[in-house]
Amino acid sequence: MDEMTRLRELRADAPVPDRADLAPGRKRLTDAVEGRSRRTFRLRADWRIASLGAVVAITAAALVLTQVVGVQAPDPTSPATVAGDLDLSSPAAALGQAADFLERQEVPPEPRADQWIYLRQGSPEQEKHWKELPAEIRDQTRWSYSPDSWVPYDDKAAENDTSDTDYRTARESYRIAAGLPEDPEALLAELRKVFPSGTGPEGVPETRDAHSFRALTVLLESYPLPPDALARMYRAMATIEGVGVTGHLIRDAFGRQVIAVTRAYDRNTRREILIDPVDYSYAGRREAVIRTHVVYGPDDSDGPDRTVLKRGDILSDIARTGAAVVDAKGQKP
Template identity: 55%
Template sequence: MDEMTQLRELRADAPSPDRSALAPGRRRLMDAVAGDRRGRARRADWRLVSLGAAAAVTVAALLGTQLLDTSDPRGTGPAMTAGDLDLSGPAETLGRAADFLEALAPPPEPRDDQWIYTRLVMGPPELKSGDQQGEVEYDPDSWTPYGNAAAEKDRSDDDRSAREIYEAADDLPDDPAALLAEVRELYPSGDTPEGEAQQTFRGLSVLVESYPLAPDALARIYRAMATVPGVEITDHLVKDAAGREAIAVTQDEEGTHQRREILLSPYDYSYAGLRFVVTEDHEMDLPKGIKGINKKLAAGDITITQARTAAAVVDARGAKP
């Protein structure tokens, strides 16, 4: 049996793609890969900290955003060019993003019977060693119900429906410190030791990825995000998995030798994707029985890169805008 087959078998017991259904399989996989470092409490946001896991895991595109086609930034509204951006720091970049969003008229909230369509691009790991780690298998198109009464009733811990996240974000206070405290209540650390700043950024990343968020709610989130210790802005635009330019809002992840990067569109500050980037040379631990995969990672390697290229509210599962 080859290594990629062994890796895929780690996910053999995973149920059909659904935000709540995927959670147990993801947690088992991440716990196996991370060894003593157990997965975080947020069931739908398990960090793919292993290059081997990134090459094998089947990903369902369960992320959502405003009604948007991000393939052509000129179609998203008033264009912001790279020259208009201020990438000098979190307060400057995220403050400008908040100002932009506060000037937008809020779109109508989806009906409970509508669906959220999203399209995801997931790129292969980008390694300085040049080693090939296999292709990432995933379904780029995804539909999830906006109002999901069954999932809301039976969900575990903080795996919320799109409607619940919308309501929670809309209720967040203006004061950044109070907002961050509420985010930590929404997305607790569970039984895993986690620094407050990392927990906060993780929770904020869940909200930024989520559909739908009213523009003023997202503006409050961005202003609060700028105050989280360790949050930085890369001083140049980076490339997402779809090859588009993006703003990188970053924070180093404790104990993983990697940093989480939330990617934002430089044209309208909407969510564009995410990356995990190695911060220092290290050798990662693989699950027992997995052999033949390069375990050495170098600073600057990108282990996870994905981009959301389209999202919309539709009236039926399988419908596209």
């Protein structure tokens, strides 16, 4: 039995917890009326809390604003640490190691047109706060909490909907990834074309590097992706100016140890892409406060909507615990 098989068996008994893509002020839209839903891993063009002040005002009744109490040291018995060879000294080292591993994996066949993509993702805090909302509010909102989602792999109706320039169906994403060039600079240039900047009603100005990071992340959250394509994406990510990696594993929303690839969004917050340290699959994303600052309500006053965000606060923490290609909607692996 090889080392990777032993590592996976070590984590085989770990429970798969509930989760859903429900962030502060940005929960997943469930399109039940149309009989389909957008992928929970889609990101808007600004991949941020569009107006942090507005979000804090909306969520001032205590939605998901969690303060980090400290980074836990890696558990020496965890699967990630047992591997013992993780190099987190730099983005090039960590993402290059991930790419090396993925390039050795067999590329599975592309899903069939009649298959479905199953995802399970979210956080315990999101579920808790959703359940605490009064029933009348839950009934009136367009948003809902659901730990599981299914989308058709071949969704022609969604492919023909051009209203959201960041949204791609599972099949579109798979084929975009499979066709990406080897050269990191050319790969990022292609993704900037696929996911344009500053378009649509929510478009915001972006620097070239911010655009590259956001565009790559939109595709990274797709499922499935060919492992060789994912390897090219990781190598390209390491070349983006401002990208970093924590020098240690961090804990995600469910306490799993993960690699965190980071990039500042602005002077106050940063984005963190979470990667499984065993098979290097996408494991989630976080938004963290890197500078203590004050956020005011809609009237910019020192009223009840005024909130102090402290360095280390986590504004959103979305972890993915399940992803699979299945034969029917409602089926779980």
